[in-house]
Amino acid sequence: MPADQLDRDALLAPYDVDGALDEPDLRSVAALASHVCGVPYAVVNLISEHFQHQVAAVGITPAVCAREDAMCAVTIETPEPVEVPDARADPRFAANPFVTGRLGLVRFYAASQLRSPSGAVLGTLCVFDEATGELTDAQRHALDLLAGQAVAALELRRAYRALTATTRDLADARDELERSNSQLAAFAGQVSHDLRNPLAGVVGFLELLADHPAVDAGPAAGRHVSRALAAAGRMREMVDDLLAYARVGGTLRVGRVDLGELLREVLDDLPPGTLDAAQLDLGVLPPVRGDRTQLRAVLANVVANAVRYARPDRRLVLRVRARPAGDRWVVEIADNGRGVPPARREEAFALLRQVHEPGTVDGGSGIGLATCRRIVTAHGGTIALDDGLDGGTTVRITLPSA
Structure with missing residues (x-):
């Protein structure tokens, strides 16, 4: 765009020019221009809308x-380099106050445009003298080169x-x-405390009611009490999960973590019989930094989901693999369970979000995968879902190598 059509204030805004400056790097460029061209005056100018x-x-x-x-306001609109041996004889400058004596007595004047990387003209590098003169070809070339150095400094x-x-x-x-x-951790801790006490009371009374002879006499009442106890248990689990989620993101106690050892601990802590019928294909897992x-919470959540969403018509298969990727490890935990539809895999990491239809499976709190993402992200890694074994799910985690 021609220089006279640019919004010059917007053009110069990133350079934060408001008034006159005296930048040392640019002053050095001006000093070189003065020396090379053999004149006493040199100036680096930026020209805004009005100044x-x-x-x-x-x-x-x-x-x-x-x-x-x-x-120089004339120079920025001139496509070729400007050099004037005697400004009094040039119609562009003869009436200029820097020539007539009102502001100065410029006679010799030469300038090169300062062009930004986008090609826009920011201003000029000019040299001048109160005596007439002219530049050699070498001086002209040097002035153009120094204009480029002025732009680099800007x-x-x-x-x-x-x-x-x-x-x-x-x-x-x-x-x-x-x-x-x-604040989130403090709030979650307070909410957890406030909910645990009445919840413990509810569970206690339900257990007493379950042992009451009147419940034995009424099978329907017994079923209702059992369902209430199960609901209270799920609520307590949700409170614990929320508290764990809120605490993620604080200071990490980072060190060398053996993922293989950690996975074995997670599997050992599952309720007895959970994986008795499962086929485990556990590859060698690496040490990571975290x-x-x-990280134990991440593995525990992933394994718990594999168990929770196993298909009732087939034997659960759990396969774990790891491969290097530069300075990171990619860990893949695949199962042959119900799977997650591709369109809803990112949604699965949202807090309190269930991606399976209600009633199709006894789902969790909708917090586990959200917690996993917070933890992995805090470690500078990534976590995503992909196709698993025979329609199941693969959880892919990247973590820094130890």
Whole structure:
């Protein structure tokens, strides 16, 4: 776009120019331009909608002037390099206040455009003198090269400011996340405490009622009490799961974790007989870098889901494999259970979300996979679902290598 049609304030906004500057790197470029061209004055200018900002200068103090008074405001709209031996004889500059004596007595003037990586003209690198003169071909070429160096310095300044702002935003986000996690854990702990006490009372009274002779006399009443006890047990499990979910994301106690040993512990802790009929195909699992307690929770949830969602018409098969991937390990835990439809696999990681139709299976709380994702993400890894064995599910986890 032609320079006179650009929104110049928006163009210069990322460079954070408001008034005159005196950037050391740009001053060095101006000093080289002055020396190479053999003139006493050199200026790096950025031109906004209404002003010329001298961001570095040699021979004068950087200042700001109105754009209509700036000789370089003409230069940014000229496609070829500008060189004027005597500005009084050039109709573009003869009436300019920097030539007439109102603001200066410029005679010789030469400038190269400062073009951003996108090609937009930001301003100029100009050299001038109060005596007439001209540049050699070598000087002209050097001035153009130095204009490129001025742009590089401006881009470095812009990138540094952007990086500083991003770092500050990330630090603020980290602080907010830590505060939020702390509040979530405290809230969940309080809710857990407030729910456990009345829930324990409900369970206690239901157990007393189950042992009451009147219940023995009424089979329907017995069934109702059994269902109530089961519901209370599920509620207690949900409270425990919520508390575990809320606590994820705090400080990790990171160390070397043997996943093979951890998986054996998880399998040993299952209720007796859970896997008696199952076919286990456990490959060699590697050591990884992580928090042992939290990674144990991940494996426990995945194995529990494989058991919970096993198909009643077939023998449960559980296959575990691991393979290296750069500085990480990919762990795959596959089963031949009910599986998760591809369209709902990401949804399965949402908190309190059940992806199987109600009544088709005695599902969990809908918190386990959400907890797994929080834990794995806190370790800098990933977790996803894929096709399993014979229509089942594969849980794929990546974790940092030890």
